[in-house]
Amino acid sequence: MAKIAFLFPGQGAQHIGMGKVIASRFPAARQLYDRASEILGFDLASVCFDGPAERLDTTIVSQPALFVSSLAALEMLRAEKPEVVDGCAMAAGLSLGEYTALVFAGAMSFEDGLRVVQRRGEAMQQAADANPSSMVSALLLNPEQVAKVRDDAASAGQIWVANYLCPGNTVLSGDKPACARAAELIEQAGGSARVLTVAGAFHTPLMASACGQLEEALRTVSIQSPRIPVISNVDAKLHDGPERIREILIRQVTQPVLWEECVRTLLSQGCDQFYEVGPGKVLKSLMKRIDRKVDCQTVNDD
Template identity: 35%
Template sequence: MKTAFVFPGQGAQYIGMGEEFYNNFKIAQDVFNKSEDILGINMKELCFEGPMEQLSLTEITQPAILTTSYAILKVLEDKGVKADVTAGLSLGEYTALLYAGAIKFEDAVKLVRNRGKYMQEAVPEGDGKMAALIGIDIEGTHRLIKDLRDNGIIEAANYNCPGQIVITGESDVIEKAVALAKEYGAKKAVLLPVSAPFHSSLLKPAGNNLKNDLEDIDITPLNCDVISNVTADYINENEIKDLLIKQVCTSVYWQQSIEKMLNDGVTRFIEIGPGKSLSTFIKKIAKKQKTKVDIINIESIKDLDLLI
């Protein structure tokens, strides 16, 4: 049985995430303490007590989720749980690269803090939006984008799972897309409460800034397979920096990444970190593929006990 570790991205945060692991495992405490030392912020207080408004600031959210996911991952590793392949949704890809040994935690947590800052600053607030299209297929989404392209920048941000695609771009055209989405097969379309048009070409300045940061980062050989959001395929260490730059301003091929794993014989998925969104996506993808899978979410001690 092949196992995959998958890691959540921005939006999974909640007050109290990681607290049980911090209180019960020294190895998790070390991760949170190291994160605080590196960033100079009270990561424990933000994750365990909030307030939610501050925890949801992009430049705080990204290192907070990375720290929480990595703390839980270290506990799993200490318990001897291993994976054959790994991937993460957007921000979560950094935790996947940590598991694969490609980057150091101290580099990753600084990178994602800056990544969040760059993404927030790339587009003035109000100039860009994102929307979730529910019940639509890929073909319908592409027709909608093509038909509205003359009105402004509109692109696919996330291919999450069958029937759920997120679009991104300039505010006016995204609002038009929401109004017209049912004509293209969507059951509903909902504007998302985000502060920038993530994973759109509007965020190229953020990618350029990230490129400068990545020049100072050492990438080491991968010790397990990693699937990239940008390609939905396996990568090698020579591609990592370029793919992390592109990831900021291009589509996240999550559905296609999971399909790749299923086609290659992965039958057990362990979602590590806050929330259960990836588990929900994987169930829908596996159902469409008519593949039976074992999906486990690890965000509490109870989850860990059930796995062990």
Template identity: 40%
Template sequence: MDKVAFIFAGQGAQYAGMGKELADNIEASKKIFEEADKALGFEISKLCFEGPKENLDKTENTQPAVLTTSIAALKALEEKGIKPDFTAGLSLGEYSALVCSGVLNFSDAVKLVRKRGRFMQEAVPEGVGTMAAILGLSSEDVREICREASSLGIVEPANFNCPGQIVIGGEIEAVKAASEKAKEKGAKVMPLSVSAPFHTSMLKPAADKLEEELKNIELGNVKTPIITNVTADYVGSTEEVKELLKKQVMSSVLWENTIKRMLDDGVDTFIELGPGKVLSGFVKKIDRKVKVVNIEDMKSLEKAVETLNSQER
């Protein structure tokens, strides 16, 4: 192996039962769930392990639940002696990457993302905003359809996930108009069941509230190079982090360029930590030749360790 990147899942990957096997079998993972329960003042562990789904899917619960499961998976892998050369996370996953990098303390992070989830939920009244995935168009085409539809309201690119998959968000009528324009250009459009148009300028109220919360958070130094969603470039110093996290809530997630940057810097193995395999799919669409493994339970952990040990580092 040349270089390894740890990448962390975002919101939408959650499911009832996530993290339970790791907590049942690995002491370091179990301790993360216990730490989260204590920090939050309620049993997020029980919500992760048992659901119910409707509670797990509430944004203010989803965000700490996914973060906790992701860091539990990280601790399981660290016990195997595997460390990253680089790290990044998609949207919410960037907070897991910051914990991995040593910038954020886990207890602070889990409390912060619960508030972040609430702020994002409250930023736009229900029934005002929406999101849609545009499949099959270039980033230039998507920017163009957003510009054309913006006479009807706010509509912006929210996530550049991988080639041919870009998510847009904004006010309902404008998103519908942009979606129709995308179909005219031959794209497939998938409306997303979300509570707000995340990563658009409509989330500025959430960004402002998050900025206030971040004032109370003490940050550590960057120990593992981390690439941020906002710029698809490395975080140069701790001083940049709070402003980047504020911007991240209301800016496009540049995930495709984040992965390309790591590929350019010699990463040949990506390890997705946390629930699901969404990011693994994105990476494969960006470069089919790289090695991608995910870790979310004991079977995937064992398979990942076996795969990594079979390659010489």
């Protein structure tokens, strides 16, 4: 019998139209958008379904939008294949997606999770506005080559490794001049550079000013031990209690995302059937690079 794991996407997977078909077909999904709009103070469904892209792509909007749209996709799966949802044994989420995974696992309520995600997006946007910064993917390079790019680009400014996504896909994050220099060095090394459309240097010390606001938000909500194991981005280990969850989520803002290691933890625990629940197919693509033999299905209306 398959051991099922759910994967929830992070910022960057958003696109205009996400969730529109699901919300029209499944009342439980539509209700999530309606409840979210009351909490957020604006019509989230309208932005997700119709844009404009300039607003949807902002950190303040994209984070709650992806959180809600992923949980809406989960409601579609629950209606169509309840045995899959009931049979899910473990979960993980990429950056923002870790919050979605924790809500699915019962560690936080939908409402509390959304309030924290909203505060997280606001705090990260403020930190990004205070430090002109960027992120760039280093594709087709090995870890040693990426380390050299980072070291050499540091002559132009502060820069760190922010995401270890899969073999041949590592994300660097830091000051804009350093990221621009890194992009040049990646190409010179025979790789491919892709500048990400994000507000700033996420998962680096440049986000430190966001931690206080996030800690305050996490202290105002009730957190329970997850009913199923959720893997942490920070150390690729299982979350194991409310205080540890708070600590890890705060650290996640300034520390690199160990996504490849998270997936390998799930595989080592016997998970052999994966579902990417939410907009896009990024996590399925990463899975192919981590272990192409593993089946990963997408759950969305793309």
